[in-house]
Amino acid sequence: MNYEGTVYRPPSEARSLIIQVTIGCRHNQCTFCSMYKDKVFRIRTREEIYRDLEEMSQLYGSLPLRIFLADGDALTLDTDRLLEILLWIIKLFPACQRVTIYGTAGDVIKKSIPELISLREAGLAMVYLGAESGSDEILKHIKKGLGRDHMIRAGAMLKEAGIDLSLTLISGLGGREHLKEHALMSADLVSRIRPEYLGFLTLMLEGDTPMRREVEAGQMELLDPGEVLEEMKLFLNHVDSPGTIFRANHASNYLNLRGQLNRDIPQMIRQIENAEKTHSFRPEGLRGL
Ligand code: SF4
Incomplete structure (x- = not known):
């Protein structure tokens, strides 16, 4: 199987078989993101996708593996096409443990609840x-x-359809000027959606992105590690999402945090305060995306 360009996946899909059903990201305009700038968005053909699945099934078909559907906007596929792919997976990987996918809130709300339920059932x-x-x-x-209304609607629709949601937020995304706004409004968003999983990355600017140019022009100030932790503490002090599995243990984060909301919030805040006292942050040179 030949992957087209660089392939990205969530940290928790590190051991999954990644199948590209789209190439790139349909939106591809977020000012901080450099992931798919080298790709022109397209939906892969049925033949391309089936060829990859069939080839991989000859190697791993009997294993109890997980499958992740990429690239950035894979849920943009028509429901009928996605159902066909899920049926191929059932046939070619009978021991497959779970199938997950990248999507946007826009992709979710374009589908109906019955469509989402049919995807979950498949x-x-x-x-x-x-x-x-x-x-x-x-x-x-x-x-x-x-x-945020799109995100809240998408979260409610996934919940109604019984599909788990893993939501990602980015520490430092509002810069110094919007530290408080970012923390409080993100806590409010998560409290309204109550996703099954929540992941935090920390902003890193790679490549020649519009946000990097803003920073270089002095129009936006990035947070230092202490401010990133201050923002996180504010978030944790205001979020209310019992049962959400929380992870901020990505290579971009200055401090690894993990736990269950709301239960483990006091312990995570203590961990942040200890790191602040001892200045024990992940060094810049060891951060990555
Ligand atoms: S991959 Fe995600 S963050 Fe990057 S441009 Fe597309 S929607 Fe935005």
Whole structure:
């Protein structure tokens, strides 16, 4: 199987078989994101996708593996096409444990509840959705193309359809000026959605992105590690999402945090305060995306 360009996947899909059903990201305009800038978005043909699945099934077909559908906007596929792919997976990987996918809130709300239920019944277990921030002002600034209402609606629809949601936010995305707004509005967003999983990355600017140019021009100030932790503490002090599995243990994060909301919030805040006292942050040179 030949992957087209660089392939990205969530940290928790590190051991999954990744199948590209789309190439790139349909939106591809977020000002901080450099992931798919080298790709022109397209939906792969049925033949391409089936060829990859069949080839991989000859190697791994009998194993109890997990399958992740990429690239950035895979849920944009028509429901009929996705159902066909899920049926191929059932046939070619009978021991497959779960199928997950990258999607946007826009992809979710374009589908109906019966469509989402049919995808869940055909094996789609979870959608990874990059909300990035709960603040409409920040979402507009980064040209996300979607607002918090879209995220809230998408979260409710997935819940109704019984598909798990893994939501991602980005620490520091509002810069110094919007630290408080980002923390409080993100806490409010998560409290309204109550996703099954919540992941935090920390902003890193790679490549020649519009946000990097803003920073270089002095129009936006990035947070230092202490401010990133201050923002996180504010978020944790205001979020209310019992049962959500929380992870901020990505290579981009200055401090690894993990736990269950709300139960483990006091312990995570203590961990942040200890790191602040001892200045024990992940060094810049060891951070990565
Ligand atoms: S952040 Fe997500 S939606 Fe935005 S350009 Fe990157 S891949 Fe596309």
